[in-house]
Each structure stands twice: as C-alpha cells, then as structure tokens.
Amino acid sequence: MDERMRILLCEDDENLGMLLREYLQAKGYEADLFLNGDEGVKGYQKGKYDMIVTDVMMPVKDGFTMIQEIKQINSEVPVIFLTAKTMKEDILEGFKIGADDYISKPFSMEELTLRIEAILRRVRGKKVKENTMYNIGNFTFDTQKQLLTIGDKQTKLTTKESELLSLLCSHANEILQRDYALKNIWIDDNYFNARSMDVYITKLRKHLKADPSIEIINIHGKGYKLITPDEEQQEA
Template sequence: MEETVKILLCEDDENLGMLLREYLQTKGFATTLCPDGEAGFKEFTKNKYDIAVLDVMMPKKDGFTLAQEIRQQTADLPIVFLTAKTLKEDILEGFKIGADDYITKPFSMEELVFRVEAILRRVRGKKTKESTMYHIGKFTFDTQKQLLTIGDEQTKLTTKENELLALLCAHANEILQRDFALKTIWIDDNYFNARSMDVYITKLRKHLKEDPQIEIINIHGKGYKLIVPDMD
C-alpha cells in the first residue's frame, strides 16, 4: 500500500492557507499548515515531509530564507514557492535557492495539485526503478532504450515521444488528463506546449498504426485515452 504524501504548507494568509490545506487533504495529501516561516522551520525539523509548499512573503521569516535553511539540511525535499510577485529576478532567486517550481498568485487549486503530482512523479522516478517495459497489443515498448518494437521492426522514439507514451501506458485504458501530461512533461501548460503535445500525439498514432486494436482517443475537455486490450 502506498504511503500518504505529507505536505508542509507555509502560508500567512489564514483564509487561503485553510482553503489550500482542506483541498489538498481532500486529494489525499496529509497537509500541515504553518502561518509563518519560523513555525514552518520548526515543523520541518520535527517531522518528515515529502514536499514543501512555501509562500514567499511571510512574517518572521520569508519563504526564501526558509527554503535556504531547509536546503542547508537537505537537498532532497522538493520545494514549491507561492507568490504574488511576477518579477523575473524573484523567480530566478527562487530557482537559485533550489526551488522545484514557482506558482504565481492567483492560481487554481487544481493547478497546485498538478504541480505537486508532477514534481513527486519526477522525484520518485529518480528514486525508484519504475516499469521500463510495456506490452501494448502487438508492440513491445522499452522506455529505457526508447524503443517501440513490433515483429522485426524497431522504432527509436524521441525523448518527448517516449515520455508521452510512457505516461499513456501508465494510464492505459484510463483518461490521461491533458493538464497533468503537459505539466509532467513540458512543465508548463501554455498554448504553445499544448499544440506541441497534439503534434506528438499524432506522431504516436502513426507509430502504433500497425496494430488496429490500439487507439489513442481524444476525450473532449479532459485529455487522451490509450485503448489497449489486455495491457500489461
């Protein structure tokens, strides 16, 4: 059974903090809310967390200072900054400290969840050996070698094709949410990246056309679904 993800949430806006904590908890994340940077650091030293979500502008200790102190203790804890600032210098400062992502207010709660899930997926991908071989109908897909094989014919996939097909396989016969795929692979779900993903979906359909039982279908307003009989 997979362990519950623990989030350290530091936000000085009481109403926003409570809303975020409640929403994250409804999504299955065990979330601890701290009202300022000092309380956040004390909580960090007392308990083990999987990811930290830090507001930049907080009393007693700001998010940048808190992140620096966390980084002095560990390089492994993913950090996401929440901020009303949009200045390039501030964003760069966050990444220099060691932030994994940066979300500008106002943002949707769904966006925060997508970002958190994307980061955790990348972190877990580095720490654990995920399934590297899929059987897709008549095809064999080796994610490590980026090879799609049917009979004696092999196709070497590009990195983006490989990542997108791996995501589709991980969600085979289920809806792969468009926003989740964009933020997992492209990091940003802007218009240009969305168009880019559409192009890669078209390429994958061409690669898989030799097996008529396999389909990648559009789910309007949601994303894509890889239809595969007896997926393993």
C-alpha cells in the same frame, strides 16, 4: 496512495492556508499549515515531509530564507513557491535556491495539485531508476549519487544540475531539444523556467571545463548538444 504523502504548507494568509490544507487533505495528502517561515523551519525539523509548498512574502521569516535553512537539513526536498509577485528576479532567485516550481497568485487549486503530482511523479521515478553511470570524456558521472568525478576531484551536483546532465548524457552528441528538457525537468516550458535552465547550463559548463574535449553548445532555436569524444554511441 499506499502511504500518504506529507506536505508542509507555509502561508501567512490564514484563510487561504486553511483552504489549501483542506483541499490537499481532500485529495489524499497529509498537509500541515504553518503561518510564517520560522514556524515552517521548526515544523520541518519535527516532522518528515515529502514536499514543501510555501508563500514567499511572509512575516518573521520569508519563504526564501526558510527554504535555504531547510535545504541545509535536506537538499532533496521538493519545493513549490507561491507568490503574488511576478518579478523575474524573484523567480530566478527561487530557482537558484532550489525551487522545483513557482505558482503566481491567484492560481487554481487544480493547477497546484497538478504541479504537486508532476513533481512527486518525477521524484518517485528518480528513486526507481537503475544505477546509471556515464563516462563523459575523462569524467565519470554517477546519476544516483549525483557525483561528477575527474581524477581525484569529486563534485556533488545539485538535483537540477544532475537531472539536466543526465538528459544531456542520454543525448550525447545529439541535440537535446530545449522544450523536451524543460518539460522533463521543470514541468513547464515558460520564460522563467527557460531562463533558469540557461543558469544551470552555465553551471554545468563550469563543472566540465576541466576536460577541454567536452563542451555543451547552444543549437540556436533548438536546444543544446553535449559534445564528447566518446564514440560508442555511434557503433550501434
């Protein structure tokens, strides 16, 4: 790594936290450990971090509250939640506030580093992508700025919304395979990520409803299809 990636680690179990920090440092990352969400927010305000790995259940301030506060400072920072819970509601709550991934305890150190590497690869890949503009019916979609525009109305999309709409646009009027989209954006095609993707599809439908010629339809058992009136794709 030419420039060491900095990870903010927040875990109230100090023994586990120190173990994780040492492991990440051995893997070539810079990692700073904080023991509760309040310390984590203060640490983030002082330092520049490329990623956050945080426990959910913590004293003083829990992981969800901490991430909501940090996302107000930087909505782009990737987040992995660590949790002893496997409650569906918790996992969906995590995705709603912008989690990139979720790992249930106990987990292996190798699994954590694989997930970190996958997310960082995706973030780096996004930075080097060429400036892509899509025309979707009466909308224009700027994937770099994550802006969806119709007439004089601009909507700033979240990172996940933007990534999902980019995939749908690149497969406009074709089936976007569900598994492909999940692996591409969420890394893992498990049940919780699939439920999370459904939430984002619903959000995108709301954003696009200003143009009735566009729709995102479910293709049962396969995935989704973005139906647009643009026929340029067929001319090739």
